[in-house]
Amino acid sequence: MIRTATVRSAAGLHARAAAAVAAAAARCPAPVTVRRDDRPAVPADSVLSLLTLAATRGTELILEATGDDAETSLDTVASVIEADPEPVRG
């Protein structure tokens, strides 16, 4: 099953955002992979792998999962990717 998700945060999918996606993916019952364009897919539960996507605001990512839990797992990971939190002000 495939689902797309677009990065909305102005800061892009940086370290903190990637950590949130990886944490959510790790809790999902089905393994989820992520890719952009025709590049190789990477595991969504790996912070470093997610960072290699170099996703900025507007980048569309393609998620994939299989099995009974695919849909809920894809929904979860997609929602975290598309989250647009207020930037933390120092």
Next chain:
Amino acid sequence: MMKPGVSASALGSSGLGSSGLGSSGLSSSGLGSSALSSVLEPRAVRTAEFAVDRVAAIHRCADVLEEIDAVQPAYREAMLARERVMSTYMGAGVAIPHGLDGSRALVKRDALAVLRLPGGVEWDGGRVTVCVAIAARGDGHIEMLAALAEILLDPVRARALREATDPHAIVAMIGSAGDQR
């Protein structure tokens, strides 16, 4: 030869029809084919550092970024504040301290600083021997993170980075990471 009126950034990866890890000389961030080679200078590499804890290590990172005139003094606190939000330990013995999202205005120019701490520093449950401090004004941050992540995902390259003691070798390792994207 580019058409008149077509900006380099507009070509990006999709515009050139090469969406893979091809040899396109233009990256979407506009930093060029080697995302990191122009942002790390040998003088920003310190191979014999010592720090009692991660806060001290981040202070040293800020010292170097200020010495090379890449950041304003207030960026130091932005790095410390960012670390309080979430650890910048990335695994493989490497941390990537950097300022909060809203601190871009404190960055004068995109730059990296690399500090090697042979004695190691306890870092949020991990042990760091190399800090790669990041200062970025915009999307360059994302490209820098991507190139560093590729190094750290490869145990051989990560180890080489941790064990390198020659600043020029470190510049070459990190600078070439951008070429392979």
